[in-house]
Amino acid sequence: MSRNAVVVGMGASGLFSSYLLAKKGWKVTVVGRGTPASAMSTGCIKGQIVNDGCIEEILKMARSNGMPMTGPGTGATNLGTRFDCTLLPVHSMFSDRMPNSITVLGIGGHPSLRPRLTASMLSGWAPKVDAMTADVEISPEMTLAATFRDEALSDRLVEVMKDAAGESILLPPMFTLHDYMRMGELERRCGRRLMEAVTPLGIPGQRFLEMLLSSAVSSGAVVWSGRKVTSIRTNGDRAVQVEVKGGLDSRRLDMDALLLATGGPLVDGTLLSTEGISDPFNTFQTINCPGIGGGYAHIGQRLRDRSGHEMKNAFGAGDCLCSERRSFGNGLATALDDAWMTVQAMEAL
Amino acid sequence: MRRDVLVIGGGATGAGVARDLSLRGIDCILLEMGDYCHGASGGNHGLLHSGGRYVMKDRSSASECASENKVLRRIAPFCIEGTDGLFVSVPGDDPGFGDVFKGSCHAAGVPTAELSLKEALSLEPGLDPGITRCFEVEDGSIDPFALVQANVDQARENGATVLNHCRVTGIKVKDGRASDVEYVDERDGQRHEVSPEIIVNAAGSWAPTVAGLAGADLKMALDQGSMLVFDGRCCGRVVNRLRPPSNGDIAVPNHTSTILGTTSRSAPSYEGATVSAGDIDLLKKEAAVLLPGLRNARVVRAYCGVRPLLGGSGGREASRSFSVIRSEDVDNLLSVAGGKLTTYRLMAEKVSDQVCGMLGNSVNCRTHLEELSPGAVPVGGSIASTRLVRKYGAKASSISTSSPKVICSCEQVLHTEVEHVLQSPDVLTMADVMRRTRAGMGYCQGLDCSLAVLDIMVERRHVEAVPTFNDFLDERGRGQTMASGDQRRQEMLREHLLSGVYGLRRKG
Numbered sequence: 044m045s046r047n048a049v050v051v052g053m054g055a056s057g058l059f060s061s062y063l064l065a066k067k068g069w070k071v072t073v074v075g076r077g078t079p080a081s082a083m084s085t086g087c088i089k090g091q092i093v094n095d096g097c098i099e100e101i102l103k104m105a106r107s108n109g110m111p112m113t114g115p116g117t118g119a120t121n122l123g124t125r126f127d128c129t130l131l132p133v134h135s136m137f138s139d140r141m142p143n144s145i146t147v148l149g150i151g152g153h154p155s156l157r158p159r160l161t162a163s164m165l166s167g168w169a170p171k172v173d174a175m176t177a178d179v180e181i182s183p184e185m186t187l188a189a190t191f192r193d194e195a196l197s198d199r200l201v202e203v204m205k206d207a208a209g210e211s212i213l214l215p216p217m218f219t220l221h222d223y224m225r226m227g228e229l230e231r232r233c234g235r236r237l238m239e240a241v242t243p244l245g246i247p248g249q250r251f252l253e254m255l256l257s258s259a260v261s262s263g264a265v266v267w268s269g270r271k272v273t274s275i276r277t278n279g280d281r282a283v284q285v286e287v288k289g290g291l292d293s294r295r296l297d298m299d300a301l302l303l304a305t306g307g308p309l310v311d312g313t314l315l316s317t318e319g320i321s322d323p324f325n326t327f328q329t330i331n332c333p334g335i336g337g338g339y340a341h342i343g344q345r346l347r348d349r350s351g352h353e354m355k356n357a358f359g360a361g362d363c364l365c366s367e368r369r370s371f372g373n374g375l376a377t378a379l380d381d382a383w384m385t386v387q388a389m390e391a392l
Numbered sequence: 393m394r395r396d397v398l399v400i401g402g403g404a405t406g407a408g409v410a411r412d413l414s415l416r417g418i419d420c421i422l423l424e425m426g427d428y429c430h431g432a433s434g435g436n437h438g439l440l441h442s443g444g445r446y447v448m449k450d451r452s453s454a455s456e457c458a459s460e461n462k463v464l465r466r467i468a469p470f471c472i473e474g475t476d477g478l479f480v481s482v483p484g485d486d487p488g489f490g491d492v493f494k495g496s497c498h499a500a501g502v503p504t505a506e507l508s509l510k511e512a513l514s515l516e517p518g519l520d521p522g523i524t525r526c527f528e529v530e531d532g533s534i535d536p537f538a539l540v541q542a543n544v545d546q547a548r549e550n551g552a553t554v555l556n557h558c559r560v561t562g563i564k565v566k567d568g569r570a571s572d573v574e575y576v577d578e579r580d581g582q583r584h585e586v587s588p589e590i591i592v593n594a595a596g597s598w599a600p601t602v603a604g605l606a607g608a609d610l611k612m613a614l615d616q617g618s619m620l621v622f623d624g625r626c627c628g629r630v631v632n633r634l635r636p637p638s639n640g641d642i643a644v645p646n647h648t649s650t651i652l653g654t655t656s657r658s659a660p661s662y663e664g665a666t667v668s669a670g671d672i673d674l675l676k677k678e679a680a681v682l683l684p685g686l687r688n689a690r691v692v693r694a695y696c697g698v699r700p701l702l703g704g705s706g707g708r709e710a711s712r713s714f715s716v717i718r719s720e721d722v723d724n725l726l727s728v729a730g731g732k733l734t735t736y737r738l739m740a741e742k743v744s745d746q747v748c749g750m751l752g753n754s755v756n757c758r759t760h761l762e763e764l765s766p767g768a769v770p771v772g773g774s775i776a777s778t779r780l781v782r783k784y785g786a787k788a789s790s791i792s793t794s795s796p797k798v799i800c801s802c803e804q805v806l807h808t809e810v811e812h813v814l815q816s817p818d819v820l821t822m823a824d825v826m827r828r829t830r831a832g833m834g835y836c837q838g839l840d841c842s843l844a845v846l847d848i849m850v851e852r853r854h855v856e857a858v859p860t861f862n863d864f865l866d867e868r869g870r871g872q873t874m875a876s877g878d879q880r881r882q883e884m885l886r887e888h889l890l891s892g893v894y895g896l897r898r899k900g
Contacts, residue, residue: 083885085893089892120893120894122843122894123857124894124895124896125895126893126895157843157844157847159847159850159851160843160846160847160850160857163850163856163857164857164858241893243889243893244889372888372891372892372893373892
């Protein structure tokens with residue numbers, strides 16, 4: 044008989060663990076709301092991933108979603124600075140074939156890449172760097188995929204890129220997950236290597252999350268988005284039921300295991316004080332540490348209750364769980380790695 | 393180069409002196425080591441005093457404020473918001489204080505009227521409903537950057553040379569007189585020399601240092617005041633606590649924010665002044681007594697200003713008045729000390745009178761008659777035009793509003809504004825752009841607009857991007873480690889992006 048898991052949190056660690064659990068035969072319900080930090084990330088994995096199994100899973104997932112990833116390697120940010128990664132989408136990889144000349148191409152409607160500024164910061168990377176602004180306007184709301192049905196616009200972009208001085212072209216991110224393959228198609232048509240700038244707060248982070256979500260769903264996880272867990276019922280050392288609210292709808296879910304992946308200090312619902320992070324559910328113990336960087340404590344991926352006793356079937360996953368101090372920018376790697384380890388621990392239940 | 397007068401310091405006082413002297417036909421040059429309003433002129437509430445704050449302890453300052461308030465409203469209406477102000481008491485405050493206050497206002501010539509509590513609450517609905525008394529005064533808010541810039545502009549129109557980013561590095565003294573003054577211009581990094589008849593030392597907190605270059609001794613007490621910037625306007629009028637001047641008893645609505653002040657304690661130096669977490673808590677707690685909504689309002693920034701006060705030990709007991717000191721060691725060195733932003737013009741007048749006396753010039757002061765930035769009137773009453781006029785005065789008319797490109801969504805700064813200020817040779821750094829346009833002063837503290845400004849500067853000025861940007865981050869990062877709540881989240885996001893993603897220098 045399959046076991047029920049409730050996963051709270053629809054960010055990188057919540058969705059990745061849902062995907063892994065569902066693949067292993069768990070009946071998974073994942074509940075979440077708000078914008079997870081990973082959606083604001085660059086969608087590139089900067090920090091180290093310790094578990095090879097975790098890397099394998101990410102590569103497999105990326106391939107099957109049409110956005111192959113590679114690494115380690117270096118990308119160029121939308122500001123023109125270097126971004127060293129453990130894993131990144133193939134079109135963001137810069138360092139495997141260092142170009143002799145780069146054209147930074149600005150596209151109307153995609154202000155994340157300011158060609159002049161980026162070119163000035165990039166100079167020194169390649170012998171020749173120049174800036175160019177395409178005489179096309181592509182609405183950021185309407186992704187290129189949709190506009191590409193407009194063949195004239197597509198042709199226009201290809202013509203512009205054929206005129207670029209650089210052998211490689213750095214572009215702002217314009218492609219959703221569904222259309223990532225279009226970059227290869229454009230590349231062939233204009234005869235230039237196209238590189239996507241590593242960009243936070245935009246399409247790449249959303250695209251990465253989209254990949255996790257579609258993987259979780261296609262492996263069988265049930266997704267309850269826009270809902271909030273309002274209470275957790277425990278019985279001795281077991282968490283047995285959660286109450287989930289969404290609008291007027293309120294329901295209770297029984298479970299064999301609970302996984303909290305509610306994320307770090309930027310998450311909606313998590314209270315932030317200057318001292319640290321406190322537990323929104325007021326159920327489990329939290330680390331109270333100076334500055335930011337704390338979260339739920341977990342020992343071997345398991346949570347402890349208020350009195351310090353280890354819970355048998357309540358787990359935690361996420362980048363804020365496993366280290367009090369982490370450097371900025373490494374969260375995505377830690378979140379995925381920690382989720383992978385938590386799933387191993389849950390399997391041992 | 394020979395000049396009649398060298399003014400050192402480009403705060404309100406120095407710029408006011410340069411304007412005054414040039415209007416009297418005197419050849420003068422002003423040197424400012426940083427940007428205008430680098431010191432106390434930029435680090436204050438932006439309060440146009442009615443005088444009410446000083447009626448109890450410092451009647452002459454109160455009277456000076458009251459009369460200068462009227463003058464400034466007349467000569468510089470474009471950079472003033474005539475919000476009016478309230479003095480409000482709450483239960484627990486001395487009930488008799490209101491009558492003493494009223495009498496003192498009358499004696500000092502500070503116009504005031506007592507309001508019924510119902511009137512007060514309808515004028516200022518954010519006030520605590522339990523207030524006990526309320527007086528109305530003629531407080532207002534003023535944009536010090538726009539005011540000082542207008543003084544600089546008028547001084548230049550009348551023949552003065554005004555240079556910012558020029559640091560005085562040496563003053564030669566011969567036979568008890570300062571002869572040659574050496575300065576370094578940051579634009580070219582070169583040393584230059586000027587030989588003035590008279591030096592006016594209007595360097596504020598740095599006045600003792602400047603006097604020291606000439607071997608003269610000048611005593612000045614540095615008193616620091618901490619202020620908080622709240623996101624949005626939490627009150628329509630300046631709100632003061634009706635009690636003897638104390639910590640956290642004033643809120644000034646200014647532009648898109650409310651500035652809460654202030655504390656008072658002695659500072660070791662301008663650079664050594666810092667806001668403490670205790671200051672922030674104290675200011676919030678005290679101000680929330682009058683305006684309970686401030687308890688949960690977002691503090692965007694904390695900063696401190698340093699008041700250069702006359703002699704003694706400073707603090708609340710020290711006079712807010714000013715004096716002009718002729719050095720005993722160096723005959724042609726005049727130093728200005730003390731004073732307030734509101735009385736800057738009067739100070740400049742007194743200094744200029746003395747300079748004229750020494751030069752044998754008998755032309756009278758005209759600074760109270762000549763309008764600053766004449767013709768600065770918003771067109772058609774549009775919000776965009778009003779905002780531009782408040783920042784740039786009459787020069788607003790040369791900024792195109794036809795393109796809707798906004799580079800700073802917090803402060804609604806237009807792309808064309810940045811282009812406009814970059815035409816000025818005064819503007820060297822991103823912080824210089826910020827002081828003029830306000831891009832970077834909003835709640836995101838320059839997360840997005842700073843890149844837009846940097847982009848334009850790379851194009852127009854061919855600046856080196858990384859060092860230019862890092863300088864700005866250092867400037868904006870000062871004091872932001874104290875942020876809490878939503879602003880702390882904002883700061884974390886900013887640091888995450890700048891340091892985690894872009895690998896740029898972390899804020900200091």
